Amino acid sequence: METPSSHIVVRTPVIDAIGELYAAHGLARKCVLLFDGNTRRLFGDRILESLQRQGFQTRELVVPARETSKSLPSAWKLYGAMIEADVDRSWNLLCVGGGVVGDLGGYIAASYYRGIPVVQLPTTLLAMTDSSIGGKVAINHPLGKNLIGFFHLPELVLIDPSFLRSLPSREIYGGMAEVVKYGFISDRSFFDFLNEHFDEVVGLREPYLTEAVSRSAFTKAEVVEKDFRETTGLRATLNFGHTFAHGLEKLAEYRNLRHGEAVTIGMVCALFLSKRLGFLPEPELAEGLGLMRRFRFPGGVVDRRFLAHGSDAIFESMFSDKKKIDRKLRFVLLDRIGHAFLHGEDVKNAEVTGAIDDARAWFSNRK
Numbered sequence: 001m002e003t004p005s006s007h008i009v010v011r012t013p014v015i016d017a018i019g020e021l022y023a024a025h026g027l028a029r030k031c032v033l034l035f036d037g038n039t040r041r042l043f044g045d046r047i048l049e050s051l052q053r054q055g056f057q058t059r060e061l062v063v064p065a066r067e068t069s070k071s072l073p074s075a076w077k078l079y080g081a082m083i084e085a086d087v088d089r090s091w092n093l094l095c096v097g098g099g100v101v102g103d104l105g106g107y108i109a110a111s112y113y114r115g116i117p118v119v120q121l122p123t124t125l126l127a128m129t130d131s132s133i134g135g136k137v138a139i140n141h142p143l144g145k146n147l148i149g150f151f152h153l154p155e156l157v158l159i160d161p162s163f164l165r166s167l168p169s170r171e172i173y174g175g176m177a178e179v180v181k182y183g184f185i186s187d188r189s190f191f192d193f194l195n196e197h198f199d200e201v202v203g204l205r206e207p208y209l210t211e212a213v214s215r216s217a218f219t220k221a222e223v224v225e226k227d228f229r230e231t232t233g234l235r236a237t238l239n240f241g242h243t244f245a246h247g248l249e250k251l252a253e254y255r256n257l258r259h260g261e262a263v264t265i266g267m268v269c270a271l272f273l274s275k276r277l278g279f280l281p282e283p284e285l286a287e288g289l290g291l292m293r294r295f296r297f298p299g300g301v302v303d304r305r306f307l308a309h310g311s312d313a314i315f316e317s318m319f320s321d322k323k324k325i326d327r328k329l330r331f332v333l334l335d336r337i338g339h340a341f342l343h344g345e346d347v348k349n350a351e352v353t354g355a356i357d358d359a360r361a362w363f364s365n366r367k
């Protein structure tokens with residue numbers, strides 16, 4: 001069976017093997033490359049030269065490096081450019097960039113000519129370990145993020161951790177939140193590995209970096225394989241820390257708070273909630289917090305984007321739809337490090353705000 005994980009290749013330099021990988025996966029050597037301004041500048045020439053050397057026919061598209069590129073107007077423009085360049089269903093789309101390029105490119109590939117193959121070449125830590133895997137592709141609507149999209153699995157995910165060398169440290173820590181998440185939700189030995197080698201991984205030192213990236217990518221693929229359409233609750237565990245994170249991101253109006261930073265704070269809240277509700281034993285909480293202590297934020301981000309808000313305001317912001325009468329929040333909790341579950345029952349509001357307050361106290365003391 002073709003599975004998401006059989007499509008993931010982790011290798012340096014991956015681009016020089018792309019011809020052979022395309023052949024092995026039955027893909028035509030005709031690809032539209034989608035970059036953002038940064039990935040075009042940093043990697044474009046090298047990738048295009050390598051593809052041309054390997055006998056590829058190529059077309060190139062570039063979008064501005066910002067979240068607003070994940071929009072219908074921008075997709076519409078790209079459809080036009082592809083039609084004008086005579087791109088038909090025999091072509092495929094290669095996304096070179098972070099989650100923005102991957103989601104936008106995936107969305108376009110899922111819809112153009114009723115669907116063409118998409119290949120992901122992620123260049124951020126978040127994209128290598130999370131967004132490029134699992135086939136969720138989307139654009140944003142003015143009324144909400146990621147609301148318009150498809151499930152469209154990539155034919156190939158080509159991961160080359162050496163692309164991370166130019167990534168700013170803030171983005172590394174952001175991606176590291178998702179990496180650590182996999183240790184918490186499904187793999188105690190990975191958690192131990194990260195505890196031991198956190199500094200090497202964020203310092204992009206090999207072989208730790210490649211090990212952390214591959215284990216994360218394959219963990220995500222495995223979870224997705226078992227619960228592709230999010231029906232059993234397993235895929236939902238990938239949202240550990242995210243119920244809190246979404247509240248913080250919304251309060252910040254998505255400005256000056258990276259998703260991974262919100263997830264880092266959200267995971268601390270979720271650890272405290274797991275403890276409060278009697279699932280996570282005290283020593284495991286302490287161990288979990290020990291790893292969370294290693295995360296670094298740019299000056300003022302935690303103060304302005306978390307500590308400045310009361311727990312009630314954060315709680316309120318965690319509901320995605322303010323108008324719903326029957327409002328319910330779903331939480332992913334841990335009963336031990338390495339095992340998460342989707343908590344089915346209602347959680348008392350006071351427990352949720354209590355967990356936020358615990359996290360606020362913890363962040364205040366850690367300074």
Ligand SMILES: NC(=O)c1ccc[n+]([C@@H]2O[C@H](COP(=O)([O-])OP(=O)(O)OC[C@H]3O[C@@H](n4cnc5c(N)ncnc54)[C@H](O)[C@@H]3O)[C@@H](O)[C@H]2O)c1
Pocket residue numbers: 036037038039042065066067070097098099100101103123124125126127130131132133134135136137138145146163164165166167168171174259
């Ligand atoms: N589809 C999914 O399952 C999924 C999961 C998580 C997040 N997402 C989406 O991913 C997006 C966030 O992705 P992201 O964090 O990768 O952000 P991003 O794509 O905006 O990239 C962050 C910044 O890094 C730059 N960049 C990329 N690679 C670089 C490199 N190697 N060196 C230097 N700079 C580089 C980009 O140009 C950009 O400025 C959001 O839109 C989010 O909704 C999707």
Ligand SMILES: [Zn+2]
Pocket residue numbers: 130178242259263
């Ligand atoms: Zn996330």
